[in-house]
Amino acid sequence: MTTTPSLGYGRKLAVLIDADNAQPGVVEELLAEVARYGTAHVKRAYGDWTGTHLKGWKDQLLSQSIQPVQQFSYTSGKNATDSAMLIDAMDLLYTGRFDGFCLVSSDSDFTRLASRIRESGLIVFGFGERKTPKPFVVACDKFVYIENLRSGAAPTETEPPAPISATALKGDTALVHLLRHAVEASSDDDGWVHLGAVGNIITKQRPDFDSRTYGYTKLSDLLAATTLFELDRRVPGDGKPAVIYARDIRHTR
Template sequence: MAHDAAKLAVLIDADNAQPSLAEGLLAEVAKYGTAHVKRAYGDWTSPQLRGWKDQLLTQSIQPIQQFGYTSGKNATDSAMIIDAMDLLYTNRFDGFCIVSSDSDFTRLAGRIRESGLFVYGFGERKTPTPFVAACDKFIYTDVLASSASTETEAAPKQRSSKELRGDTRLVNLLRNAIEATSDDDTGWAQLSRVGQNINKQSPEFDSRNYGYAKLSGLIGAIGLFDAEERQVGNGKHIYVRSHARK
């Protein structure tokens, strides 16, 4: 199914996310489909969530009230999980966007994927690995555009060619993905397929984590791969291969 046709449910743990991320978050969600449901969960009587008010109105996000009934228990997480399962059983959605850095949503992400739906996770760098791995794709919130960056993590700085080449995991990830999706004779692989293969191996992979807006820019900066643009049908596509295949 085309991304622009995908029906998505966006569920935000407001206790665990900065309101300044809302605009950039929904802009990112729009890359993967249409947000048919946008809900933010939290105790809206708490002064800690006061900053969310303008974003709820501007972005048309529905606030879901959840009182903290017992100290030490996260009622917000429970409410999100219950609503997510209710929405899942309607069979109206193609995917879910879970916005939180909390590991409590690990099983939820896995359960949604078991039903054949796509799961996009959004959270800070501190997000536990199990939750990241449970998603089809995980986007760190520091790469999202923000109108109030002072409230969020600093955006990743652009790494130099030397730094990128020294990242053995990154280089091997790219090489393996190119090898897996390339033409057996020439070694050339369509960049879009390379990106899809990488995300299957590493849900948190994002060229923006290295300071590059697009995968093509990251691959070009490393300097270990060839790239060329080709006309295919009515569109242009980028193909890449390792230097070693020359």
């Protein structure tokens, strides 16, 4: 598992895409990621569809059943798309029909929107490129970098990172501290903790944390790669799926 808030398969989500600020080539992977968090009951993409700069979106709009929302660029240099998306988001919020929003953009203009939605008790998932300003990233409950979704997409200029070595991982002081703190925070007397709890703690501290950033598909793979943690795969029985527990190797010394 990658670190995410608890997966909510029954969660009703509104997916709002700033087409002026997102690439159509990763839409399929993006929506597959959204499906991990809930069901997209609304899928809208905003932009000036009368121009030529969004022509690459047409196939994706049709194949993924995304509703295009037209917003004319009234003034050069001003982004009217942002305003349209903000207004729609608030209209959808006030209906009370949704459990959360997925905001797809690398634009910091949506920082306040993310905060406002969370103030209403709804969860916010952000999606954007690594250039996304930090204020928007931390305003979301969970933020996923588009680059981490490209592993299953067609080749692009930005490929997913190769797995980082154990030596380099252990040399990343901030990463090691984050992982160890998350394991320690909810461990039992023997030092063991359910991996899902570790992921939730990390996400609360770092909304943009993703094991894929380090070249590992799952959090368990990342923990194992550091060689700083002991992992235990346990089968509860009664046909229930196996669960993974982690423990800091220092606890055994």
